[in-house]
Every structure is written in C-alpha cells, then in structure tokens.
Amino acid sequence: MEPQKDKTETAGTALKAGPEGGETMEKKTEGKPEDLGVRFLYRLKDKQATRPLYEQTFQDSKVYVDLYYREKCRDNVIAVKEEPAFSAGVPEEEKPGGAEGSGRGRVLSMAHLNPYLLSVRGLPVRTFMLAAVATVPESRRKGHMRDVLDAAFDWLAEQGVPFVILLPVDPAIYEPFGFEAVCEFTKEEPEIPAEEYDVYIIPDLAVRERRAAERAAEETLKAAGEQDEDWPEDPVIMAKVTDAAAFDRMAGRDFDNDAARLAWLRSLKICISEGV
Numbered sequence: 001m002e003p004q005k006d007k008t009e010t011a012g013t014a015l016k017a018g019p020e021g022g023e024t025m026e027k028k029t030e031g032k033p034e035d036l037g038v039r040f041l042y043r044l045k046d047k048q049a050t051r052p053l054y055e056q057t058f059q060d061s062k063v064y065v066d067l068y069y070r071e072k073c074r075d076n077v078i079a080v081k082e083e084p085a086f087s088a089g090v091p092e093e094e095k096p097g098g099a100e101g102s103g104r105g106r107v108l109s110m111a112h113l114n115p116y117l118l119s120v121r122g123l124p125v126r127t128f129m130l131a132a133v134a135t136v137p138e139s140r141r142k143g144h145m146r147d148v149l150d151a152a153f154d155w156l157a158e159q160g161v162p163f164v165i166l167l168p169v170d171p172a173i174y175e176p177f178g179f180e181a182v183c184e185f186t187k188e189e190p191e192i193p194a195e196e197y198d199v200y201i202i203p204d205l206a207v208r209e210r211r212a213a214e215r216a217a218e219e220t221l222k223a224a225g226e227q228d229e230d231w232p233e234d235p236v237i238m239a240k241v242t243d244a245a246a247f248d249r250m251a252g253r254d255f256d257n258d259a260a261r262l263a264w265l266r267s268l269k270i271c272i273s274e275g276v
Helices: 044-057 062-074 144-158 171-177 205-223 244-251 258-266
Strands: 038-041 077-082 107-120 123-135 163-166 180-184 199-201 236-241
Touching: 038 044, 038 144, 044 062, 044 077, 044 107, 044 123, 062 107, 077 144, 107 144, 107 205, 123 144, 163 258, 171 236, 180 258, 236 258, 244 258
Parallel strands: 123 163
Antiparallel strands: 038 077, 077 107, 107 123, 107 199, 163 236, 180 236
C-alpha cells in the first residue's frame, strides 16, 4: 500500500493525493463567496472532517481507511473547500463535522498532500505525493477541484518544494494541471538496492513505521479474504514542478521551462515502488 495510490472516479471529477496550532491559509477564489475559500488542515482531529468524503468516493475497506486516517494523516496536509459555515448560534455539535471536525460546513472538495523525503542524486529533497483528491458528486464540474489543486500547488511553492508526485489511475486527468509521467511504478521490490538509483524514497522512521502498519493491515485483510489492491494496469509516477527556482537548485543547473525540468527528471534512474 506504500506509497498511497491515486484512485479516480472516472464518471465525475473526483480523483484519488503546518503548525499544530491549527493556523490555516486561505486562497480566495475570484467571483466566489469568501466562505468557499480553500484552507489547509494540519491537526489530526480536524482532518477527520474529510473522512466522510473519502468513504463516499473510494471503495477501500474499513481496515485500510482506519489505517490511512491513523497513520498517513498524522503528518500530511489536507487542502479543503467547504460549504458556507452555519450561522452563529448553532451549537458546535450540530454543525457539520461536529466538535471533532473542522468546525465549518461540509467538505465539498479535498486534496491530500502526503510527505516523502527523496534522495535526488544524493541530495535529500522534501516532496509530497498528491492523493485522495475528491469532490462530492453534486458539486462536481463547478471548479472546486481546480481551486483546491491550485491552492495546493501555491502552498507547495511557498514551502519551497521543487516538485510534487502522484500515482494516477488515468494520467490524462492530470496533464492539464502540468503533470507529466517521469517513471514507471512497480509493485515489486526493486531488483537492485534503492540506493543505487538516482532518485528513491529515503526510508526514514515515519516511512518504516507506516510500512509496518500497512503490512499488518494487509495480513488482516488477507485473513478476512479481502483485498484493497486496485492498481492501474500500467502504473506510472507523474510529477509537476511547483517551485522552479528550488528545482533548478536541486538539479544544479538552470532550465528554460518546466517541460525541460521534467525531461531532466525523467532522464534519471528513478525507483518508487510499493515496497519502499
């Protein structure tokens, strides 16, 4: 199950990818009500408000969803767009999300940014995998997903993240957002040590702990006769440049455009597999 794979609901526009004090950054959308801006969730308890949309959109088992919201959501960031908040005077426990949720209206659209530390030609590079992108059915094709993704890309640029990756079910969905395929994704363990690649996920403590929890969940599912694997037929890793200056510093050279940057990345020997 590692890394988190994208799951796409092709019938609509649903796709599947800070401070502990709960500070949020909002991106207002021109021509839209202010209370439909995009904000970011950092606290684990606030992220629970996105679980109903996750469960509505993706057909994962309860074992996996429990694991995802317990392990992956410990350190990820979730961009959300919500319905207008209820008026003052409505008890907190009666608002969508309740006391354990975001304290605002129902989540209409979301995108999860799951952190990874990559080694790029020996240089540690912080990046994120875009996952669990979804919009409620009745609010699709209204621009909510693009608002959320644009805000997420802006946030990544502000953090100095050179590029973001994802594992799509349908690459064509992400191409309009500037994503390009950079390597194949393998479900098998690499035949040679990951350290012999130009680019690979550094198995830090967080990655090792999550992978151990996922293996335990896989055994539970196997014992119950369930299966969560629904990989694309020919899985690929896609990437999008989010901070051109940071990317050029990482590569040690200047590029004319993002297409050249992604071509350079694609030329490297990359290892991103489920077993890493």
